[in-house]
Amino acid sequence: MKIVLTGGAGFIGMHMAARLMKEGHRVIxxxxxxxxxxxxxKRHHLKVINFPLKDFYQMDLLDRESIKDLMKEINPDAVIHLAALPGVAYSIEEPLTYVDYDIKATINILEACGEAGTNRFLFASSSSVYGDKPGAALKEEDADGKTVSPYAASKWSAESFCHMYAGMYGLHLNIMRFFTVYGPWGRPDMAIPKFIKKSLTGETISIFGADSGRDYTFIDDIVEGIYLTLLHGRGGETYNLGSGREVKMLRLLDILKSSFPSMKLDFTDYRLGDVLSTHSDISKAKNHLDYSPKTTIEEGLKKTIQWAENNEDFI
Ligand SMILES: NC(=O)c1ccc[n+]([C@@H]2O[C@H](COP(=O)([O-])OP(=O)(O)OC[C@H]3O[C@@H](n4cnc5c(N)ncnc54)[C@H](O)[C@@H]3O)[C@@H](O)[C@H]2O)c1
Known part of the structure; x- marks a missing residue:
């Protein structure tokens, strides 16, 4: 297949590009x-995976006309739309920027797909669309738009635009809701990379809410989930891609302490926009896609720490 990967120079994108190339697809x-x-x-990410620079377009999806022209020229079989401005905390400061990067940019690529006659569209949404619903594992139908951050509200709105354009253009659409992804080359603003960096440099780690929990999902499992969605996703369906288990903050810190016994911690209050916990019910992805995440939090953290120790210039 010829596949356009938006946001392919980012964390999830670089790993996805490497996997698609390994499977023999042409990736743009x-x-x-x-x-x-x-x-x-981000440039280094492309180098690490030996991405052919002739297939890399440094372009902003907000540039509506250029994106339409490019998509017509490429005429891909599928688009995996990962590009977005991530991060809950920054979205509280700059909500309108998220309307641009997470909603308007999504509309532009959907419209460009429609006009180019692209058949297949996969959208990277987020567990944040569930809002604050601690307790049982969340099923896809539990999302009700009651979000708690501009980032989450933008993703929820973008999901709605995906359905709208899929209907208008007859796109085979899948929405994938990722749950806290971590691993080598993980985004530097996220908790696990920050904790590892601070442990390596001896700095104090701020913990926002000791009783929080997250469904941490190792990057290889997310990449597998995206690939399975591309191959087997049923038209119009939304899939949770998580690990299917919640890891409490204190357990995460205990596991990290076995590698960094002298970690310094400072417990503080929740940040605005953060949810107490996330926990995915992945039974639909299991049934439709045969998705079955394999990496335990202990194994995933071990691989991530090894990566960080070998790449201190980049963490
Ligand atoms: N990492 C996670 O835990 C997580 C969880 C849930 C959802 N997601 C979603 O998965 C996707 C990938 O996340 P990531 O962690 O790899 O983030 P990332 O920031 O590493 O990657 C996103 C990439 O998109 C690019 N980009 C942003 N706006 C763009 C635009 N207008 N035009 C072109 N490129 C643009 C950025 O340059 C970046 O390289 C995002 O949509 C994110 O919201 C990530």
């Missing part, structure tokens, strides 16, 4: 190298 990356975290790091 569109990424603006947004400076939410350093452009240098």
């Amino acid at each position: 990356i569109i990424d603006s190298l947004h400076t939410y975290y350093p452009e240098k790091r």
Whole structure:
């Protein structure tokens, strides 16, 4: 297949591009190298996976006409739309920027797909669309739009635009809701990379809410989930892609302490926009896609720490 991967220079994108190339697909990356975290790091991602630069377009999806022209020129079989401005905390400061990068940019690529006659569209949504619903594992139908951050509200709105354009253009659409992804080359603003970096440099780690929990999902499992969605996703369906278990903050810290016994911790209050916990029910992805995440939190953290120790210049 010829596949356009938006956001392919980012964390999930670089791993996805490597997997698709390994499976023999032709991959074209569109990424603006947004400076939410350093452009240098994103260029390095492409180098690490030996991505052919002739198939990399540094372009902003907000540039509506250029994106339409490019999509007509490429004429891909499928688009995996990962590009977005991530991060809950920054979205509280700059809500309108998220309307641009997470909603308007999604509309532009959907419209460009429709006009180019692209058949297949996969959208990277987020567990944040569930809002704050601690307790039982969340099923896809539990999302009700009651979000608690501009990032989450933008993803929820973008999901709705995906359904709208899928109907209008007859796109085979899948929405994938990722749950806290971590692993080598993990995004530097996220908790696990921050904790590992601070443990390596001896800095104090701020813990926002000791009783929180997250469904941490190792990058290889997410990549497998996206690939299975591409192959087997049923038209119009939304899939939770998580690990299917919640890890409490204190357990995460205990596991990290076995590698960093002198970690320094400072417990503080929740941040606005953060949810207490996330926990995916992945039975639909299991049934429809045969999705079955394999990496335990202990194994995943071990691999991530090994990566960080070997790449201290980049963490
Ligand atoms: N990492 C997670 O835990 C997680 C969880 C849930 C959902 N997601 C979603 O998965 C996707 C990938 O996340 P990630 O963690 O790899 O983030 P990332 O920031 O590493 O990657 C996103 C990439 O998109 C690019 N981009 C942003 N706006 C763009 C635009 N307008 N035009 C072109 N390129 C643009 C950025 O330059 C970046 O390289 C995002 O949609 C994110 O919201 C991630």
